[in-house]
Amino acid sequence: xxxxxxxxxxxxxxxxxxxxxxxxxxxxxxxxxxxxxxxxxxxxxxxxxxxxxxxxxxxxxxxxxxxxxxxxxxxxxxxxxxxxxxxxxxxxxxxxxxxxxxxxxxxxxxxxxxxxxxxxxxxxxxxxxxxxxxxxxxxxxxxxxxxxxxxxxxxxxxxxxxxxxxxxxxxxxxxxxxxxxxxxxxxxxxxxxxxxxxxxxxxxxxxxxxxxxxxxxxxxxxxxxxxxxxxxxxxxxxxxxxxxxxxxxxxxxxxxxxxxxxxxxxxxxxxxxxxxxxxxxxxxxxxxxxxxxxxxxxxxxxxxxxxxxxxxxxxxxxxxxxxxxxxxxxxxxxxxxxxxxxxxxxxxxxxxxxxxxxxxxxxxxxxxxxxxxxxxxxxxxxxxxxxx
Amino acid sequence: xxxxxxxxxxxxxxxxxxxxxxxxxxxxxxxxxxxxxxxxxxxxxxxxxxxxxxxxxxxxxxxxxxxxxxxxxxxxxxxxxxxxxxxxxxxxxxxxxxxxxxxxxxxxxxxxxxxxxxxxxxxxxxxxxxxxxxxxxxxxxxxxxxxxxxxxxxxxxxxxxxxxxxxxxxxxxxxxxxxxxxxxxxxxxxxxxxxxxxxxxxxxxxxxxxxxxxxxxxxxxxxxxxxxxxxxxxxxxxxxxxxxxxxxxxxxxxxxxxxxxxxxxxxxxxxxxxxxxxxxxxxxxxxxxxxxxxxxxxxxxxxxxxxxxxxxxxxxxxxxxxxxxxxxxxxxxxxxxxxxxxxxxxxxxxxxxxxxxxxxxxxxxxxxxxxxxxxxxxxxxxxxxxxx
Numbered sequence: 178x179x180x181x182x183x184x185x186x187x188x189x190x191x192x193x194x195x196x197x198x199x200x201x202x203x204x205x206x207x208x209x210x211x212x213x214x215x216x217x218x219x220x221x222x223x224x225x226x227x228x229x230x231x232x233x234x235x236x237x238x239x240x241x242x243x244x245x246x247x248x249x250x251x252x253x254x255x256x257x258x259x260x261x262x263x264x265x266x267x268x269x270x271x272x273x274x275x276x277x278x279x280x281x282x283x284x285x286x287x288x289x290x291x292x293x294x295x296x297x298x299x300x301x302x303x304x305x306x307x308x309x310x311x312x313x314x315x316x317x318x319x320x321x322x323x324x325x326x327x328x329x330x331x332x333x334x335x336x337x338x339x340x341x342x343x344x345x346x347x348x349x350x351x352x353x354x355x356x357x358x359x360x361x362x363x364x365x366x367x368x369x370x371x372x373x374x375x376x377x378x379x380x381x382x383x384x385x386x387x388x389x390x391x392x393x394x395x396x397x398x399x400x401x402x403x404x405x406x407x408x409x410x411x412x413x414x415x416x417x418x419x420x421x422x423x424x425x426x427x428x429x430x431x432x433x434x435x436x437x438x439x440x441x442x443x444x445x446x447x448x449x450x451x452x453x454x455x456x457x458x459x460x461x462x463x464x465x466x467x468x469x470x471x472x473x474x475x476x477x478x479x480x481x482x483x484x485x486x487x488x489x490x491x492x493x494x495x496x497x498x499x500x501x502x503x504x505x506x507x508x509x510x511x512x513x514x515x516x517x518x519x520x521x522x523x524x525x526x527x528x529x530x531x532x533x534x535x536x537x538x539x540x541x542x543x544x545x546x547x548x549x550x551x552x553x554x555x556x557x558x559x560x561x562x563x564x565x
Numbered sequence: 566x567x568x569x570x571x572x573x574x575x576x577x578x579x580x581x582x583x584x585x586x587x588x589x590x591x592x593x594x595x596x597x598x599x600x601x602x603x604x605x606x607x608x609x610x611x612x613x614x615x616x617x618x619x620x621x622x623x624x625x626x627x628x629x630x631x632x633x634x635x636x637x638x639x640x641x642x643x644x645x646x647x648x649x650x651x652x653x654x655x656x657x658x659x660x661x662x663x664x665x666x667x668x669x670x671x672x673x674x675x676x677x678x679x680x681x682x683x684x685x686x687x688x689x690x691x692x693x694x695x696x697x698x699x700x701x702x703x704x705x706x707x708x709x710x711x712x713x714x715x716x717x718x719x720x721x722x723x724x725x726x727x728x729x730x731x732x733x734x735x736x737x738x739x740x741x742x743x744x745x746x747x748x749x750x751x752x753x754x755x756x757x758x759x760x761x762x763x764x765x766x767x768x769x770x771x772x773x774x775x776x777x778x779x780x781x782x783x784x785x786x787x788x789x790x791x792x793x794x795x796x797x798x799x800x801x802x803x804x805x806x807x808x809x810x811x812x813x814x815x816x817x818x819x820x821x822x823x824x825x826x827x828x829x830x831x832x833x834x835x836x837x838x839x840x841x842x843x844x845x846x847x848x849x850x851x852x853x854x855x856x857x858x859x860x861x862x863x864x865x866x867x868x869x870x871x872x873x874x875x876x877x878x879x880x881x882x883x884x885x886x887x888x889x890x891x892x893x894x895x896x897x898x899x900x901x902x903x904x905x906x907x908x909x910x911x912x913x914x915x916x917x918x919x920x921x922x923x924x925x926x927x928x929x930x931x932x933x934x935x936x937x938x939x940x941x942x943x944x945x946x947x948x949x950x951x952x953x
Contacts, residue, residue, distance in 0.1 A: 279931075280931070283931060285788065285789075285931050285932065286784070286788060287785065287927065287931060288781035288784070288785075288924070290781060290922075290924050291781065291785070291924050291927045291931070293924075294880060294922075294924050294925055294926075294927040294928050295927050295928065295931065297879045297880065297928065298879050298928070299878065299879055306879060307879075335781070335784060337780060337781065338729075338751075338780045338781075338784065341726075341754050348749070349749075350748070350749020350750055350751055351749045351750050352749070353747040353748060353749040354747070355748060355749055355751070359741040359742070359743070360738070360741060360753075361736070361737075361738020361739045361740070361741040361743055361756070361764075362738055362739050362756040362758070362763065363726075363738055363743075363753050363754040363755060363756040364754050365748075365751050365754070366729050366751040366752050366753070366754040367751060368749070368750040368751045368784075369784070370750070375750065376749075392725060392726045393676035393678060393679065393723070393725060393726075396674070396676070396723060396726065396756075396757070397675065397676075397679070400673065400674060401673075489686060489687065490687065491685045491686050491687055491694060491695075492682060492685065534678075534682075536676070536678050536679050536681075536682050537682055538682075539675065539679045539682040539683050540682050540683065540685065540686070543668070543673050543675060543679070543683065544673065
């Protein structure tokens, strides 16, 4: 046992031989180093080391009507070492940059939880912890993202993985060629980090992307080989799509010129998912330009589907107070206020006083959604009504 | 628009040409039909149509010390049509069997939410709904599983999908050959239904399975190509593994004789996940014989790891009241009471008064868990201490 313990303690995490960095890693590393260099520069000039972090609050977010995405404004907040109320978050900011540099130098990635553990320690000579808990670390990570204009993925950090993909495309993922038309029922699990240096596209024969909300709906479409019949790529994001899925949709749309159609529930949550895919999210507005797809189209479910599809009352789910409040909030977003079609859509849902899940279509027939509903919507192009 | 509506309403979900059934589907279909036949038989004899459903309560669950799995007892509850308090659930039971037969006849699968929508309707001539909500439907599905001794997957029902796999094995999934050693960072998304008729194994060169709790830990092991270095299959179940993952582990273990090692958090939740993989769960005791792997081994984290690995106090997470209560419950399970090692393990966690996540090992080094921790545990075989 003593031997074992010695053996263990000899593993001190010393850094390995330097790895060859990609050009993009080099650029990110340079930005991270600039933070450290600013500390030295300030010290030499006998000034206060400080960073100016772009504000991530709602007040600093605006909708760009030309680009049709949510963008951050230019407001910044100063964070200095000699200010008692700012010193801790300043040091945490520098600490996060040092952790990310370490990841890049070792050519490794980790989860945001992993980075938290990597950096959490008692500051020498004090009883002060660098971070009390992860809730204190996560916003600092987002600060570093906006500060350096680096996506989290470029900082070698990954989020929880969710979402799957099938379709007639070969994806090269870390050198492995994955034929997504030969993935059985499981599909290709969309990784959290899908930047160009890790993931490339090859031999895409698909003509568009159908993105559905939930994995259970995705399984129905996959089982019916919808993607083969309609020559498309089929994705889901397990509800609100995580960053990896949004980034992949963005890349497929922009690099391969594939239109994106979204099949989501007829409820405020479904509207919101569509809004995030299309314009970006308020919390992560700084990422919109590399995540948002303003041309994404909404193929359903629509508030008029109860009548249009002749559904039975049994499948209605009554709106609760939270649904109504959320519907009003969404109707008030600038990117929805300008669309009469969307205002009518949300108003009709409220008038209906019920919501409809995609699964409700099963009451017509198990494959009604794949054989009738989506093909008809694609033919009718009734998203034009919404965008007007 | 009128034309469109006519076109839509003409899609009445009429059943398609009969499909060729697999032998297993035929067997399940026969069991489902026997429920319908029992109604006819009862009617002819002028008796009450009824079913006797095995009880799924804790009182009817026992631990089989020979097989080392949780099993159901023989208690049953009668459910008859002419009993006012049983009539509804009797009809619901028959309704679920008819829905599953419809799925098998169409060679389609659906989610449990899908089946709920398929069967939900207002009973003709009344204002009575077949099911008020899904909470009323799900237990009936489990009743039908135990009644017919058919796994949910045999009834063509799937659950939410979670979990991924990489390693040196070719998996044939619905006819597609998937080389799981060439899956990049995403891995093979483990489907919900992995029965032999859908999923087969081929060319397995791996020697064991390492199952980790979370996808973020799985990503670390995958990035470090642990499975290649150690010639194993690497899986995760996104926390508590869903049925598809448990069934796949069971099949890989039994058909390919691969030992299973579990890397889970040092907390009651991690112990419970291990317990479910090993002995089965109390709720789904009827599935244990096709899900549980009594030989599964626990490689960590252990309560002694704080000392053994020389971790800093910063990574401790204090036990809360719920943790302590849950720890006592788990220590009281018959399959843990008989193991002195496990009693000591749980007692030490309580004495420590903190829990440890697998990610805490990152504080040693980013790849400490893949390069030091797990290789040492496998070499030491310290699970023997627990099983004693």
